Amino acid sequence: MKNFEVLTEALAYIEQNLEEEFTQQDVANACYVSLSGLQKLFRYAVHFSVGEYISKRRLTHAARLLCSTERSVTEIALQFQYHSPEVFARAFSRLWGVNPSVFRSSRRFTDLYPRLLLNQTGGTDMPNQRFDISELYDFLGSRQDCYIICFDTVRLMETNDTYGREAGDLLIRTSLERIEQEQGENMLLVRVGGDEYALVTDIRQPQEAEQLMQRVLAHNGEPVHFRQGLELPLSLRGGLTKFEGDCMKYSELFDQIKHTINQSRR
Known part of the structure; x- marks a missing residue:
């Protein structure tokens, strides 16, 4: 499978399963490549590891729910596969600079890490990327x-x-x-x-x-x-x-x- 196809499949799998429990190995399996090979592609084309990209996308979606719904922090944490609100709050604060409660009361912008879209450049070259x-x-x-x-x-x-x-x-x-x-x-x-x-x-x-x-x-x-x-x-x-x-x-x-x-x- 070419680099473009592998990355497209990986990004689609991640996007479809942000609210589900899955491993980085599951992403690699869905693309029929080794995890080490997928990590190299992500580092080169996306500039994040697979795990970092998953985390940033989940926390971006979580931020949007904080601002657009009345759901509790605990409910949102569990929805995005964080096993406790404390773990979620630490991860959220590292990305956004404030805890979820402060964010909900003071922010409007939520799409810090939008979904990545890829453009085919031909052959087996790395694809160009742009945000959705x-x-x-x-x-x-x-x-x-x-x-x-x-x-x-x-x-x-x-x-x-x-x-x-x-x-x-x-x-x-x-x-x-x-x-x-x-x-x-x-x-x-x-x-x-x-x-x-x-x-x-x-x-x-x-x-x-x-x-x-x-x-x-x-x-x-x-x-x-x-x-x-x-x-x-x-x-x-x-x-x-x-x-x-x-x-x-x-x-x-x-x-x-x-x-x-x-x-x-x-």
């Missing part, structure tokens, strides 16, 4: 003439290489928190790439969208506490793109957002 932005696409179905503000985290890969992915994850989470602080009631915040984010606004005037973007960027250079007294610098770049209510294909919307982000990097 179907929620953004569906949300825009009710919008006309609004601005999308696109952001990316500066030098995230450098942080990953120097301090490890735990530091990079912290910068991603803090980047999203800065954007969320300026997010209005009728806006949608989506993570569209590894270090890339889109805020769909209800703003129709470019000056107003620019002002919102600048409020987020005003925090550039403010350090983020990592560990052992280490402060990580964090800055974002931003750009505006206008959605005019056209019947746009999913891929066209993704490309428009990516183009705006790439323009902001120049």
